[in-house]
Amino acid sequence: MxxxxxxxxxxxxxxxxxxxxxxxxxxxxxxxxxxxxxxxxxxxxxxxxFPTYLEDLLNQPPNRLLHNINQSNRSNYSNVENFQNSLVSNLNGGKGTIQLHSQNDYWRESPLFDALKSGIISIETDCWYLDGQDYELFIGHYKYQLTNYKTLNSLYLGNLNKILDDVNSYNYKNSIEGEEKKGVFNDDPTQTLYLTIDIKNNPELTFKTLQQNLEIFQLKNYLTYYNTTSNEWFKGPITIIISGENIPYDSIKNLTIRNTFIDSPLYEILDISNQSNHSEFELKYSNQLSIFASSSLEKLIDYRSSSLSNYDFVKYGLNDEQIQKLKQYISKAHELGLKVRIWDTSINYDSLYNSLKTNIGINNKGNNNNNIIWNQLKELEVDLLNVDNNVDLLNNDAMIAAIGVSNNNNNNNIKYHDIEDNYNDINSNNSLS
Known part of the structure; x- marks a missing residue:
């Protein structure tokens, strides 16, 4: 036992x-x-x-942020009331709009929203297509930087859709085809936001995926488009530009309702226009296919050539030879009905930023000489200038004064190239200026 x-x-x-x-x-x-x-x-x-969600940015609960008014009461609000009390009034009310382009916008602390808060009308992002991810496009400069939570939808399209639904009190039942919608800028609701997409790989599949993502925007009249059948333009709150070395030219050309447009290579515009190959010229520079022509300042003025390589751009600005060369490019683009965007405007951004602070007489009140290069480009009627440090630049009064823009309500619509978006004229000459 x-x-x-x-x-x-x-x-x-x-x-x-x-x-x-x-x-x-x-x-x-x-x-x-x-x-x-x-x-x-x-x-x-x-x-x-990565505060890409609306409630994160504004530190408000989603139901307050998006004005959770029940649908039965929404119809009692006038369009004006809806707009004045919408999300965009919290984002950029009183800021106006400025003709700047936020390059590599996804590098910002708050992608999309930093630009919107400053009134910047154009942003750019890099998109990748990955096998097995048929509906998503991924955001990043290099492939190894891609993550599941940085996509075109999560950083840009999803948020823009919510903002535009809010500002327009969108209702499927009351949507009218061709109805003009209000945009993402409180003080200038007719100003479109240019969303430039640099396709990094597999252009055809990327473009197909992009079109799938844009279907809801097209349905709601949120996109600028050109009707190739009626030869008419429709201006929407968002205008999609395709940029980079992988532009699917033929796919864009073959769209009946063309809701994406080509970023034309500005530095080639003189050479191609002088050639007999009219088909290539029409494909790249038709104002029914393209809205912007862009290039780096370096390419346009041949900065690396031996006679110009030692020139101190930031301190002295462009010389007469360079100005005359730029005039030819800009005049040709405007003659074709295209806007002009010039990037890498300082050759070295750190040099520009430091010179603005120390080298050209900026004081705390912002009374100063404008940055020389930017001022010269404005005089040449460049439509958009790139900026990488837009948040630091535009939150500093001295920096604002240096680049000749204002974010106070007394002077809220300064533009580098004062082109009035008159769509009656546009429809008559089939170009979008």
Missing amino acids: NPFDNILDDEEIQELRKNHNHLRIKFNVLSIFTIIFIFSGMVLFKREK
Whole structure:
């Protein structure tokens, strides 16, 4: 007989087993809550670092942020009231709009929203197509930088759709085809936002995926488009530009309702226009296919040539030879009905930024000489200038004065090239100026 057989009776053994099971359940529950807590912390950290959601940016609960008025009461609000109390009034009310282009916008602390808060009318992002991800396009400069939470939808299209629904009190039942919609700028609701997409790989599949993502915008009249059948333009709150070395020219040309447009190579415009190959010229520079022609300042003025390489652009500006060369490019583009965007305007951005602060007499009140290069480009009627440091630049009064723009309500519509968007004229000559 085992001396330990009678230490515990059956009832005590059952009680121990019961207690053991309770402890195991408590441990499992505690483990689950611990995992949830850690995961929630990771999500909050990620969203704090990448505040791409509307409620993160404005620090408001979603129901207040999007004015959670029930649909039956929405119809009692006038369009004016809806617009004045909408999200855009919180984003950029009183700021006006400025003719700047936020290059590599996804590098910002708050992609899209930093530009909108400053009234910047044009932004650019790099898009990648990945096999097996048929509906998503991924955002990043290099492929190894791509992540699941940085997509065209999560950073840009999803947020723009919410903003435009809010500002237009969108209702499928009341939507009218061809109806003009208000845009994302509170003080200039007819100003379109140019969303430039640099296709980094696989242009045809990227373009196909992009079109799938744009279907809802097209349905709601949120996109600028050109009707190739009626030869008419429709101006929408968002205008999509395709840029880079992988532009699917033929796919864009073959669209009946053309809701994406080509970023034409400005530096080639003189050479191609003088050639006999009219088909290539029409494909790249037709004002029914393109709205902008762009290039780096370096390419346009041949900065690396031996006679110009030592020229101090930031301090002295462009010389007469360079100005005359630029005039030819800009005049040709405007003659064709295209806007002009010039990027890399300082050759070295750090040099520009430091010179603005120290080298050209900026004081705290902002009374100063304009930055020389930017001022020269404005005089040459360049329509858009690129800026990488837009947040730092536009939150500083001295920087604002240096580039000749204002974010106060007394002077809120300064433009580098004062072209009035008269769509009656546009429809008559089939170009979008």
